[in-house]
Amino acid sequence: MPDGMHFRMVDIIRKKRDGASLNREEIKYFIDGCVNGSIPNYQTSALLMAIYFQGMADRELADFTLAMAHSGVMIDLSQIQGIKVDKHSTGGVGDKTTMAVAPIVAACGVKIAKMSGRGLGHTGGTVDKLESIPGYRTVLDKESFFKQVNEIGVSVIGQSSNLAPADKKLYALRDVTGSVPSIPLIASSIMSKKLAAGADCILLDVKCGSGAFMKSETDAIALAQKMVAIGEHNGKRTMAYVTNMSTPLGQNIGNALEVREVVDVLNGRGPEDLTQECEELSATLLMMAGKGTMSECIDMVRNSIRDGRAMNKFREMVKAQGGDASVLDNLDDFTRSAVCYEVKAIRTGYISYMDTEAIGVASTMLGAGRETLDSVIDPKAGIRLCKKTGDRVNKDDILAVFYTANEDLLSPAIERYYGALSYSQQKPESSKLVYAIVDSNGVRKL
Numbered sequence: 001m002p003d004g005m006h007f008r009m010v011d012i013i014r015k016k017r018d019g020a021s022l023n024r025e026e027i028k029y030f031i032d033g034c035v036n037g038s039i040p041n042y043q044t045s046a047l048l049m050a051i052y053f054q055g056m057a058d059r060e061l062a063d064f065t066l067a068m069a070h071s072g073v074m075i076d077l078s079q080i081q082g083i084k085v086d087k088h089s090t091g092g093v094g095d096k097t098t099m100a101v102a103p104i105v106a107a108c109g110v111k112i113a114k115m116s117g118r119g120l121g122h123t124g125g126t127v128d129k130l131e132s133i134p135g136y137r138t139v140l141d142k143e144s145f146f147k148q149v150n151e152i153g154v155s156v157i158g159q160s161s162n163l164a165p166a167d168k169k170l171y172a173l174r175d176v177t178g179s180v181p182s183i184p185l186i187a188s189s190i191m192s193k194k195l196a197a198g199a200d201c202i203l204l205d206v207k208c209g210s211g212a213f214m215k216s217e218t219d220a221i222a223l224a225q226k227m228v229a230i231g232e233h234n235g236k237r238t239m240a241y242v243t244n245m246s247t248p249l250g251q252n253i254g255n256a257l258e259v260r261e262v263v264d265v266l267n268g269r270g271p272e273d274l275t276q277e278c279e280e281l282s283a284t285l286l287m288m289a290g291k292g293t294m295s296e297c298i299d300m301v302r303n304s305i306r307d308g309r310a311m312n313k314f315r316e317m318v319k320a321q322g323g324d325a326s327v328l329d330n331l332d333d334f335t336r337s338a339v340c341y342e343v344k345a346i347r348t349g350y351i352s353y354m355d356t357e358a359i360g361v362a363s364t365m366l367g368a369g370r371e372t373l374d375s376v377i378d379p380k381a382g383i384r385l386c387k388k389t390g391d392r393v394n395k396d397d398i399l400a401v402f403y404t405a406n407e408d409l410l411s412p413a414i415e416r417y418y419g420a421l422s423y424s425q426q427k428p429e430s431s432k433l434v435y436a437i438v439d440s441n442g443v444r445k446l
């Protein structure tokens, strides 16, 4: 702060509450105070709620995001040769694409040094999923991380604790004060971490629908545009896919169950929606890294799956990070739970709608996610969906299989699951998997 400038947090809150834009010095004062603890949580929360209601101007959002990125280490990936790519999902249910996309892209010759997060609320996190593989280390020191990416082209680890610490603080407060689903707050949260993580190209997967933080296509596209603008403004090639999260992605929800489905995708027998999304995201990353046109890159991706290179790369990454890769060949043992319960349909009709957030919550209730900050995850808990939106169901058909270590957790989760489904007598129209692609040229609706 220049000499002579003195701020009071209450003035900053009032200014935002009344709809004005904060300047760079006020933002720096707030972010510094938030990280060093000099601003109390109640004032931070009040400002977050003011931002939730008033939004942020473009310049203000850019300053806010950069201040958050610079609140911790800015990782320098220059020790890794070549173009480095990164991808990030805004969070969904059954979204295991990172675990498939990272080895596919590496198998096609583009490096990916990826830091991922843990589950948040009803959404799962890649780090929790990978930790279901016995021995897999999600914490590597910087040298080992760089060395692994230089040697095998890929590493997926947890975020270093000093990556955008302002986001950690703000996210935890947003989570408990109802200010998560805000476009500027999500955009700055994600992009501060992406800018600090140092990749050259960033691909965002903005989820849209009942299982996403953004419920409408308009909001999801607006979020995608903000994030692309922040990335491009900071010299990163940035693109965003806006994808359907009104039904869970693939069939499996839960940590080991999702690893299992990734193995299916990498072996060329994954569910159609998940396979398509993994192929498109991987090909787009290859294209962004200059490997060819989109159709050439799709061919490269499919070949890497067909000839086993993508699966081998996943195995190589698991081994390099201390994981027991033999579980990938014994998937029944790997995902076997003490309790395995078939949830049957109590009526006949078409499934017309799935409240995907509630389904994510049901999986968490079985032990797949955290109820409190210190909950311990049951890696094998979760749900395998047998019927999804658009499917015809007869009474007593198996809707889903629930996996848990504790039988007592079944009934509340089943109740939540039944409540998440709506039925119709007519087959509902099928919905798209990708709604739009956003880049520096604008929005292309599909």
Ligand code: URA
Pocket: 089, 090, 091, 171, 180, 185, 186, 187, 189, 190, 213
């Ligand atoms: N993921 C993040 O990292 N931050 C958000 O605010 C939402 C999803």
